[in-house]
Amino acid sequence: SQQGEEDPQALSIQEGENATMNCSYKTSINNLQWYRQNSGRGLVHLILIRSNEREKHSGRLRVTLDTSKKSSSLLITASRAADTASYFCAPHNAGNMLTFGGGTRLMVKP
Amino acid sequence: DAGVTQSPTHLIKTRGQQVTLRCSPKSGHDTVSWYQQALGQGPQFIFQYYEEEERQRGNFPDRFSGHQFPNYSSELNVNALLLGDSALYLCASSFGAGGGSTEAFFGQGTRLTVV
Numbered sequence: 001s002q003q004g005e006e007d008p009q010a011l012s013i014q015e016g017e018n019a020t021m022n023c024s025y026k027t028s029i030n031n032l033q034w035y036r037q038n039s040g041r042g043l044v045h046l047i048l049i050r051s052n053e054r055e056k057h058s059g060r061l062r063v064t065l066d067t068s069k070k071s072s073s074l075l076i077t078a079s080r081a082a083d084t085a086s087y088f089c090a091p092h093n094a095g096n097m098l099t100f101g102g103g104t105r106l107m108v109k110p
Numbered sequence: 111d112a113g114v115t116q117s118p119t120h121l122i123k124t125r126g127q128q129v130t131l132r133c134s135p136k137s138g139h140d141t142v143s144w145y146q147q148a149l150g151q152g153p154q155f156i157f158q159y160y161e162e163e164e165r166q167r168g169n170f171p172d173r174f175s176g177h178q179f180p181n182y183s184s185e186l187n188v189n190a191l192l193l194g195d196s197a198l199y200l201c202a203s204s205f206g207a208g209g210g211s212t213e214a215f216f217g218q219g220t221r222l223t224v225v
Contacts, residue, residue, distance in 0.1 A: 033213065040198055042114075042218040043153070088152055090214075097143070097166050098202070098214055100152035 004032070004072075004089040005101040012107040019079050021104040023072040023089030030092050032065060032072050037086045037103070046074075046087075079108045112137065114203050114217035122223045123191050131186040131220045135203030142184040143214065144176060145200040153200055159184050160206075188222075196224045 007022045023032070031050045035043040049056045049065045049072065056063045062075040076083055086105050090098035115134045123129050135142050141160045145153035155168035159178035178184045182203075188195055198221050204214040 035216070040147075040149070040219075040221075042200060043202075043216040045213050045215055048213050097155055097158060097168075098153075099155060100145075102150075102152050 003099040003101055004091050006087065006089055006104040008104060009102065010105045010107070012109065013079055015079060015081055015108055015110050017079055019076040019083070019106055019108070021074045021087050021089075021106070023074070023101070025070050025072075025089075025091040027070075027091075027093070029067075033090045033092055033098065034061075034063060034072075034074050035088045035090060035100075037088065038084075043088065048092075076106075079106075081108050081110045084108045114201055114215050116199075116201050116217035116220050118220060119218065120221045120223075122225060125191055125193060125224055127191050128187065128189045129191060129222060131188075131199050131201075131222070132183065133186070133201030133203075133217060134183045135201075136215050139203035139205050139215070140182050141204045141206060142178060142182065143202045143204070144184070144186045145202065146170070147198040147200060147219070149197070156186070191224045193224050196222060198222075 004023045004025050033048045034046040037043050047058050047063050049063050060077045065072045086103040088100050088103045117132045143158040144156040147153040156170050157167040158165050162178045173189045175187045198219045200219045201217045202214040205212045
């Protein structure tokens with residue numbers, strides 16, 4: 001299955017700390033996308049990293065991709081209470097289909 | 111520029127009924143994908159429409175069908191509703207089926223409750 005699997009399932013940190021979430025997948029990909037979801041609402045696109053890229057930054061977000069290990073990580077630096085949400089990784093195959101795991105539920109305490 | 115819009119936002123239906131959900135893609139996008147998200151789980155791919163045809167399908171029964179119109183908007187139809195169909199239904203739009211290099215943007219979803 002192409003499905004991304006996030007780890008840990010849940011993460012609780014204090015405001016100002018960094019949060020790291022990991023993602024593993026099983027087959028080759030064209031790219032991998034990370035999304036945030038607040039309280040069962042729509043998914044917000046965070047970042048896309050292509051298979052030939054190893055690291056990408058966007059504001060306080062840093063994403064890495066290791067295609068040899070079929071894994072990715074999302075780092076949120078200097079977390080804020082507003083970062084509280086579920087985070088999903090979605091490996092993207094040639095058919096333009098995203099597959100999601102169960103996500104990481106991040107709780108940032110003020 | 112409006113993003114992906116879905117309607118309605120909430121819907122309550124009775125078992126056995128039929129439902130139609132609607133999605134308008136982000137401007138410039140031509141591909142629409144539908145996902146089902148049960149409470150506490152990740153979204154599951156239902157199917158994808160491009161050039162008014164179903165291009166890919168996930169592991170969902172034939173009760174789930176769809177349509178894409180010439181303006182790229184799309185509908186998801188579910189027949190003979192079951193209690194287990196209660197979920198958040200998400201629409202995602204992107205540009206160009208296949209290729210695999212474009213971001214997919216999601217709407218806010220339609221919360222369907224089957225009673």
